[in-house]
Amino acid sequence: MIQTQGLTRRFDGRPAVEDLSLEVHEGEVFGLLGPNGAGKTTTVRMLTALLAPTSGSAVVAGFRLGKEDMEIRRRVGLLTEAPGLYERLPVQYNLEVFARLYEVPEREIPGRVEHYLRMLDLWERRRDPAGTLSKGMKQKLAIARALLHEPRVLFLDEPTASLDPEASRMVRDFIADLKKEGRTIVLCTHNLDEADRLCDRIAVLKQRLIRVDTPENLRRALYGRAVWVQLREVRPEHLRAVRALPFVQEVAEQGRELRVHLDDPEGMNPLLVRALVEAGAEVQFVREEEHTLEQVYLDLVREEKEAGR
């Protein structure tokens, strides 16, 4: 759905996005993560044909950036960081104006507007000025505005930034519903928990692409997989029994726990536990080591910083 090749954008000679090559598949939720100033918004603005790249190329929804910008704009929807509604105008009219600008046939406009307002529980507020809505409702209305023309790709730039937890959840649930409908979504977010829950794949950016993969693979690539086994007491023979297992890559002792690195915990844990029991150990708990996406992200950004890029 989106392919970029060496996409670069500089402002006054300073790179905002550099040499970005990535691919977003149809129907996936693709996350863009990165610290402030990493180039996420610039990337979205380039891919929605709002900013021209300094160099590189991209194809969005089958159209070439820079050459078929109007076609791209017809096929993408954009939720900007701030909802940017016409606050003095009624909720319904906010959608009607954008439906016309997005070339929705006039006879279909009332039905589509009603559909989205009902879907978002805003129908009862349709005559109220948009400025009277809560922050969460405004954000939902802005998402509806981006969906009116049934875009092939939806770009959501920080959809839950500055929302309270309840409003954030309301918006997140709506994005999850859109995901179920099979829409292609590019999601810029600082909220790593949100990215973890919603995104099929994640790109970590800091001007250039640091890494792109599924959240799970990012974790594995950085830390591998490990299990923690808690014993009533750790003895040297227990350590020897674990080290003797061919699938164990590394073992470390921490108090009454053993940290065991292995590739396939689901398959190998029973063998590991049996070996320990046969060595006389009393196994109390076995749990897989978990890394939050936040840890993954912070470590990737730190690595990048240490590499001096």
Added chain:
Amino acid sequence: MNWDKVRAVIGKEWRDAFRNKMVFFSLVFMPLLFAVLPLIMLYFMGQSPPQEVSGDDLGPFLLYQTYFGLENPLHVVMVGMASIYTIIFLMSPLILPMMIASDSIVSEKVQKSLEPLLATPIRVSELLLGKALAAIVPAVLATWLAYGLYGALAALFLPGPVVGVIFSPDWLVGIGVLSPLMGLFSVCIGILISSRVNDTRAAQQIGGFVALPLMLVFIPMFLGKLALTAVVFLLGAVLFLFLDAGTLWLATAIFRRETILTRWK
């Protein structure tokens, strides 16, 4: 040019602008003042005894005596004054829409609606034309209505020659053709300014300053040095037609989506 999009922009601008009391006041109340105040002055002037005005007092109004073939010196002065007051209706489309026009782009930026707007498949020319028409059309309609009211009340309370000059073919061409084109020029300048500054108040102040030099055009008219005939108005209309097209083209050419999105904070 997609006229549905232009119409969508116009509709949105109107609904938004008319919820602003200042805009509503300036578009309705000011033209009403333009219509009523000159009439009051002309009415009381007409109540003066005829002997108080002699042929020697006519000064710059001699032009009107010759042009309209009037004999009564009081009527010559009243016709001259009516003609000068009617210039207000030529000028009002310069002043009235400036508030909407100078605010048009910068207000979108201030309420952060410009980025979603520019992300739609709308051309800059469609956006700016929509904004220009949204600003000029109500101003011209308000001016025409006020002019009609001015003429109708004049017909009730003022002598025939005065009504004749207000509704003369010259002024009908002036108010009907030149006035909207002059107004459109002022609007295009206002939009041009609005897309170059990042603060609503600055846009309105600069817009006001830009409208002032345009007023210089009216000085020879006020001084009676330029006879306001249909030919003069039509020549002016042709000149402003080119100026309008040029300014709208310039506003479109120097409208920088990228600068507006990335530099305005």
